[in-house]
Amino acid sequence: xPRSRPRCLILDAGPIIGLHDLGIWAVFCERFGVVxxxxxxxxxxxxxxxxxxxxxxxxxxLADDVAEGRIVVGSASxxxxxxxxxxxxxxxxxxDGELEALALLTLHEEFDEHVFCTADGAAxxxxxxxxxxxxxxxxxxxLAAVGLVKSLTWRYTREFMAKNKRExxxxxxxxxxxxx
Amino acid sequence: xxxxxxxxxxxxxxAREALGMKQEELARILGLGSRQIVSGLERGTREVxxxxxxxxxxxxxxxxxxxxxxxxxxxxxxxxxxxxxxAEPTESEFxxxxxxxxxxxxxxxxxxxxxxxxxxxxDLACSTYVDADRLAREVAASLDLGARPARVLAAAxxxxxxxxxxxxxxxxxxxxxxxxxxxxxxxxPRGDAPWRRTFxxxxxxxxxxxxxxxxxxxxGEHSQPADEHVEKLANAFAASLLLPxxxxxxELEERSVARRVKLVELVAMARDFGVSLETLVWRLHNLxxxxxxxxxxxxxDSPRLRGIDKxxxxxxxxxxxxxxxxxxxxxxxxxxxxxxxxxxxxxxFGCGLxxxxxxxxxxxxxxxLTELVSQDVSVGLQPGDLDAPVTPCAQK
Numbered sequence: 072x073p074r075s076r077p078r079c080l081i082l083d084a085g086p087i088i089g090l091h092d093l094g095i096w097a098v099f100c101e102r103f104g105v106v107x108x109x110x111x112x113x114x115x116x117x118x119x120x121x122x123x124x125x126x127x128x129x130x131x132x133l134a135d136d137v138a139e140g141r142i143v144v145g146s147a148s149x150x151x152x153x154x155x156x157x158x159x160x161x162x163x164x165x166x167d168g169e170l171e172a173l174a175l176l177t178l179h180e181e182f183d184e185h186v187f188c189t190a191d192g193a194a195x196x197x198x199x200x201x202x203x204x205x206x207x208x209x210x211x212x213x214l215a216a217v218g219l220v221k222s223l224t225w226r227y228t229r230e231f232m233a234k235n236k237r238e239x240x241x242x243x244x245x246x247x248x249x250x251x
Numbered sequence: 252x253x254x255x256x257x258x259x260x261x262x263x264x265x266a267r268e269a270l271g272m273k274q275e276e277l278a279r280i281l282g283l284g285s286r287q288i289v290s291g292l293e294r295g296t297r298e299v300x301x302x303x304x305x306x307x308x309x310x311x312x313x314x315x316x317x318x319x320x321x322x323x324x325x326x327x328x329x330x331x332x333x334x335x336x337x338a339e340p341t342e343s344e345f346x347x348x349x350x351x352x353x354x355x356x357x358x359x360x361x362x363x364x365x366x367x368x369x370x371x372x373x374d375l376a377c378s379t380y381v382d383a384d385r386l387a388r389e390v391a392a393s394l395d396l397g398a399r400p401a402r403v404l405a406a407a408x409x410x411x412x413x414x415x416x417x418x419x420x421x422x423x424x425x426x427x428x429x430x431x432x433x434x435x436x437x438x439x440p441r442g443d444a445p446w447r448r449t450f451x452x453x454x455x456x457x458x459x460x461x462x463x464x465x466x467x468x469x470x471g472e473h474s475q476p477a478d479e480h481v482e483k484l485a486n487a488f489a490a491s492l493l494l495p496x497x498x499x500x501x502e503l504e505e506r507s508v509a510r511r512v513k514l515v516e517l518v519a520m521a522r523d524f525g526v527s528l529e530t531l532v533w534r535l536h537n538l539x540x541x542x543x544x545x546x547x548x549x550x551x552d553s554p555r556l557r558g559i560d561k562x563x564x565x566x567x568x569x570x571x572x573x574x575x576x577x578x579x580x581x582x583x584x585x586x587x588x589x590x591x592x593x594x595x596x597x598x599x600f601g602c603g604l605x606x607x608x609x610x611x612x613x614x615x616x617x618x619x620l621t622e623l624v625s626q627d628v629s630v631g632l633q634p635g636d637l638d639a640p641v642t643p644c645a646q647k
Contacts, residue, residue, distance in 0.1 A: 084594050084604050092605075110304040117594055119603030130603070149259065149299040153319045161357045164585070166594035167305050167315050174301070192589040225622040234625070238589055 078213070079104035081145065081172050081182060083142050084117045085190030085226065086210050091131050093221055100141045102217040107133065108175060108186060109146040113166035122138045145182065145219075147174035156179065158201055162242075169194040188213060190226035201237025207232060257295035258305075262294040262318050266311040269325075271339040279355045303534055312343040316360055317350060326431040328438075331451070331482065334425045342420045345438045346429070348417050351599060353433040355581045356592040368412045368435050369393075373461040374479070378535075380487040385493035386460065399500045401449040401525025409577050418571040426451040434519060442554045445569055446527045453489035487537075493526050495535040503535065516560045522567060528560045572613065573600065579614045587621065 080103050087107070088188045090096040099105070111117070116130040138228050151174040152167070159165075164174075169191060175182050176198070183233055186208045198207045209232035211223050267289075274289040279446055279617075283289060288509065291297035292307070300306070308315040328342050356362065367457040371386060391400060408414040413434055418441040418520045427438040437455040439448045458481075477527065502523075506516040521531040529551060582599065585591035597607045608618045 088604055101527055108430070110305050113302055113305070114598075115596060116601065117604050124361065147301045149301050149304040149319075150256070152301045152315070153259075156316060156319050161320075163590055164316065164358055164595055165592045166353060166598060167301070170592060171301050191592045191594060192586070193592040193595075202585070220583040225625070235589055238337070 078216075079106065079182075079185045079211070080188050080208075081106045081108065081175055082111075082168050082184050083108070083187075083189045083191065083194060084111050084114070084166075084171050086188045087111075087133070088131065088172045089190060089210060089223070089227055095219055095221070097141075098219065099214075100136065102219075105142040105184075106131050106139075106145045106175065106182065107142050107155070108143050108168050108171035112144055112173045114166075114168055117166075117168075129185065131234065145171070145175040145179070146179070147171045155197075155201065159197060163193055163197055163200065165191075165193055165197055169197070172180065173197055173201060173203075176206060177203055177204060190231070192226075192231070192238075195232060195235035196239035199236055199243050202243070204239060254296070255295070259318055260295035262291045263307060266308075266313045266318070267293075269339060270343050271337055272311075275603065276406045277307075277310060281306055286533060287326070297371070302402070304427045310339065312347055314347065314351065316354070317347075324432055326429050326433055328427050328429045329462075331454065331485075332424050334422050337427075340424065340436075341419065342427070344419060345417060345427060345436070345456060345487075346433075348419075349415070349429060349433045352436070352578055352581075355578065355585055355591065356434075358585045359588070361581075368414065368430070368459060370462065371460050375461060375484065378484055380484065383418070383457070383484045383487040383604050384491040385494075386457070388495075389462065390456070391492055396492070396495075398495070398595050399524060400453075400495065402448070404449060404493070405452055406576075408452070409460045409575070412430070412511060414456070414459065415575050415578060417575065418573075421493060423447075426455055427531070428455040428458050430459050435459050440569075441571060444527070445567065446521070446525055446530070447569065448491065449525050450489050450527065450530060455493045457485040458490040490526075490530055490534045490537070494524055494531065497526070499531075499534060500538060501513045503540070503547055512557045513573075514553070515559050518556070518563045521560070522563055528556070573610075579611070579616070583611060583614075585617050587625070 082105060089098070090099050100246050112133055115130060119129070135141065137144055152170050155170050155174045155177065157158075169189065172189070172194070174186060176185065186206045186207055187194075187200075187203070188210055189195060190210065195204075195207050198204055209229050210227035211229050212232075214221055214223075261341070273294075274286040278284070278286050278289045281289075288297065292299060304318065305315055308318055326346055328338075328345065330338060334341055366508050373382070373386065390396075394404075394411055396403055396407060411414065415434065415436045416434060416439060417441050420442065421438065421440045423440050423443050425438075425440055429436050429438075435450055437459070439455075443451065460479075499520075502520060503512060506512055506520060517531070518528060521528045524531065526534075532541075532547055532551055535541065536544070541547050541550065582591055582596050584591055586596060593607060594604055597604045597610075600607065600609050600610045607631045609617055
């Protein structure tokens with residue numbers, strides 16, 4: 072029986088860090104087709120964390136995952152980033168990597184089937200303003216779908232996603248936060 | 252919508268030139284083979300990947316959103332003393348923070364404003380120390396600075412005048428200020444002594460209050476150090492503001508016995524008022540104590556006094572917070588409203604995303620508590636639950 076094609080996702084830094092903290096990053100990459108925006112991948116500073124026990128600074132390195140094909144890197148052009156940023160006008164400020172994730176999601180045909188997994192309220196609202204709210208999924212939902220049930224912090228839950236989709240949807244309707 | 256590559260190229264060029272950087276240097280930083288590639292970027296003839304643009308923005312000390320957004324006026328920066336190895340990198344860094352502050356306020360639908368900062372019609376060329384002292388008294392009264400102004404000055408100008416104070420890693424003595432469409436801000440060298448930093452703030456406040464519009468000056472002449480007379484007026488203003496005449500003389504009398512004051516009391520007084528010993532002694536001189544200037548210099552050169560002063564500094568040295576309290580609180584408010592990304596704030600802090608809660612905790616922000624509030628956990632009530640008759644508890 073052929074295996075069904077895994078669901079494909081675009082991740083920003085939050086879920087990558089969360090999955091590493093849970094110790095299920097490798098398993099997650101086996102179950103899903105993971106795309107990481109180039110800017111997120113390059114922003115090593117974001118992945119630094121201080122070990123609470125030892126006090127030493129550590130960082131998550133994704134280079135091996137890329138080299139060995141466990142994750143795919145997505146790259147947008149500057150012009151595509153500008154298109155996405157212009158949609159938000161001056162009412163939303165995202166990290167450059169999140170902007171690239173949204174550019175890949177909305178402007179790249181090869182990622183038409185992908186969903187966006189983020190733990191950032193502003194990034195979710197950005198997706199709403201771009202009209203792709205339905206393509207945002209919380210980490211909780213994705214993990215549950217493949218039987219990886221974990222206790223997650225608020226930002227990874229369905230409730231957090233729903234709250235920001237609701238607020239982003241309202242902003243889209245009222246016109247606040249878009250250039251019209 | 253598409254972005255004109257030439258427009259972005261011209262912004263890259265402007266940001267590079269603002270730094271005083273040559274095309275060769277930018278090419279080297281970016282690991283590009285030759286200057287011609289940078290030239291192509293600036294002329295808009297070479298397509299740029301987003302990740303490359305991020306690297307370019309970082310090398311040029313601007314945020315990518317600045318390269319993508321609408322061009323703004325070039326703000327004017329007034330330097331007390333320019334860094335010896337060139338002011339441009341520091342100035343770009345300072346203005347980047349001012350721009351971030353402006354963007355955060357815009358996200359919160361607040362207009363960055365220098366309007367709350369009173370503008371005094373001060374003829375700088377003809378003004379005297381008496382005028383500077385009078386202005387200091389007016390400002391101290393309007394800000395309600397009390398008897399120890401140094402302790403509250405930074406917070407007072409932030410809340411009352413909307414002035415943001417940025418503590419950046421710049422050489423000692425290189426304070427600066429700016430006032431324009433992005434609001435008003437002061438740059439203070441982060442590594443300076445606490446009393447020096449406070450004096451810098453008071454000094455730069457004078458420049459902001461007596462700001463002259465030089466926006467019509469030719470490009471390249473916008474950012475200039477003030478002239479010597481104006482600097483002396485700013486120093487006089489700062490000394491008067493931090494050391495209110497009557498209060499200082501009363502304090503000196505308290506600490507004196509038979510019209511003599513111990514050196515240790517003089518040093519303790521400087522620490523109490525949050526100023527350097529030199530500032531205090533010269534202020535006392537200007538208030539009529541030790542009228543002989545050579546006696547003042549002799550006193551300040553006294554090894555004994557120097558020794559006591561140095562000893563008193565132990566335990567008094569503190570570093571300012573990495574970012575201004577108001578900026579962090581505003582940024583976090585924007586995060587809670589889904590207008591600013593946490594990753595972006597982590598970038599502002601220069602920390603990892605996992606370290607952000609600890610950084611915010613330093614400003615009294617407990618993210619876990621805020622998240623609980625955001626979850627809107629509630630208990631359902633049945634019809635009639637609130638109609639129960641209220642009866643007093645039976646007491647034994």
